Amino acid sequence: MSLDKEYLKEQRSLAWRDELRKSMPAKERTSRERVSMPEQEPLVRNKNNEEVNLGLTEQMAIEEARRCLDCVDPTCISGCPVSINIPSFIKHIEKSDFLGAAKVLKETSALPAVCGRVCPQEIQCEKACFYTVKLNKTPVAIGHLERFAADFEQKLGSVSVPEIAPNNGFNVAVIGAGPAGLSAAGDLAKYGCNVTVFEALHEIGGVLKYGIPEFRLPNSVVDVEINSLKKMGVKFFTNFVVGSTASIQDLREEGFDAFFVSSGAGLPNFMGIPGENYSGIMSSNEYLTRVNLMNAAQSDYDTPVFLGKHVAVIGGGNTAMDSVRTAKRLGAEKAMIVYRRTIEEMPARVEEIYHAQAEDIEFFCLTNPIEYKADETGHVSSMTVQKMELGEPDASGRRRPVPMPNSEYEIPVDLVIVSVGVSPNPLVPKSLPELVMSKWGTIEVDKETMQAHNVPDVFAGGDIVRGGATVILAMGDGRKAAAGIMKYLKSKHTK
């Protein structure tokens, strides 16, 4: 399943690819402007929960696909954590074989409709695109094309099931049904394993369901991808906490040969400043879980959520952007990002920042909360913030924010969402004391095979290994681990 150079060459030299390349001179291809993604009007979309990006039309997709030069050495693939055969799927689009394009995506990605929406392509495939590297032009819109092909297949309702190797009799347990787990499950099923996914929550999808909001990634899109895994024979158990409901040892005794731990990020970080435990102050995990997983903003669901009028979100990552844009959609008059550095240092995707700005989100940069105050009921009523300036670079290479003396002032707020990162979920590691852990509580693994040190039948990936990363990096881990697990099981079996 790996895309070695020979395979890529072979694919590229197929007659139809040759013909397509010759059908338009490279000069004409490179002279075209990148097709822009149609989106909902900012001041309309910030009042609804519909998707912001509307997706390319067939005509737009073909136009954009024509820009791709079908390079001899497709550097874009090296930028993709799951090694999608990018030129192949794009050229399928160019010749209007959209289902063929979707099939190519499925060869290496269990969740193409998800990746097409939430991957930071600008720092991955599109950064490695010939246009970016050599021509200094805007890259081919690989992400938008990926979404187009995956959506086309979904809309047609004829979701293809990738080819599956004959059953090899190995039973593999995947712990956590987020992007890392789903990606591993997809590959393991293709290898012919019996795959069972154990999920602690009542829904499958992990951060794709509880975290990323509907306006960026509709749950229905995630469900189609999950159904395609089910069609491949992957079994799912919800409400099952490995480490509590059953231990890894129990599951070994029940016949599982190997484990992939993808239990994700847990424990939200707080800043530890006075007043942070007042009502109306919560983690972005809590806020987004209430709204996305529990549908708290809909009146016929039982879970409550605060609908703030003056909402401050602390942090500058993608989760912070998701939270603040959610608050705006839930009726906030003032929805603010409060971040201690400047927009340039924000870890969020440029697209998310740009979308937030267009949606009337206010940005308080170089600003840091130092204390919260509450009303007589204990509900937050204001925050004291301090102005910051950038000093010398710190260990991360970013310039360290330094407080400016006597710069404190008050901002009235009735809802504060703290989005300053998470620590790994402690449940699985706690139940497997022989695992080697980092001082940050992440599981130490071999970087190539994702195999845990000391416990050969346990592999791990995603945020439980990385601490806090993106959907696509987690998916890349899942693929690597699936290959690692196969290698391990085969060698164990032949001994």
Added chain:
Amino acid sequence: MSKIIAKEILSERVVKLEIEAPRIAQKRKAGHFVIVKVGEKGERIPLTISQANKETGTITLVVQKVGVSSHKLCALEVGDEITDVVGPLGQATHIEKFGSVLCAGGGVGIAPLLPIVEAMKAAGNKVITVLAGRSKEFVILEEEIRKKSDEVIIMTDDGSYGNKGLVTEGMERVISQEKVNLSVVIGPAIMMKFCTLLTKKYNIPTVVSLNTIMVDGTGMCGACRITVGGKTKFVCVDGPEFDAHQVDFDEILQRLQAYKHQEAEAYQATLNK
């Protein structure tokens, strides 16, 4: 899905449910809880496991009607299914031979106290239990508690059963009579606060089991965070039991009111004189 096998009405507002949950029944220890959700649109609420039977693969939950979700749960009948049940969650109670253990349970808090009484007794402790409620009907599971305790004292606010007075009066009576090595207190937050003040006065190590607002219950959301010894702790993964003398009860009382759950009323009611 977990099917309800048996249902018993303990009082007007308190229901005991025995439900199918074979894996949880196998694994649970005293102190563990589950998260329960009724219906597709339901809320996830934490409930401490009261009893478990490994042979029948069932666990017992005692539920007090305090709001929408507990009301829905109490309305289910034998044969109905609970949409989602997950667990056992949290850290189990630390059980060892301490000597003399004074257990105190208030209202529906008696249900999670029962497995601790059992385990403490089985570990060779002398167990004295104080059961307290606003009135007679709030004193539940008396028979089960009596079977596992060396001595039981019953306190009601209105004197309708046992002795008239607060739980703390019952506890103080025991403390004045003998050396207590450990105290375990479970009940409404306000009751635990006052019991803790009492044992602090006598310098008796005390454990409380906290029931805070939770969403996922697996260490992800932080809704259940509290302050223990000046540090933020998560009840779902660090607890639910904590060293009572380190717990900031006033903060818990304030946070419990966040969503104006009717639980708050019930807590007040227990204090009500």
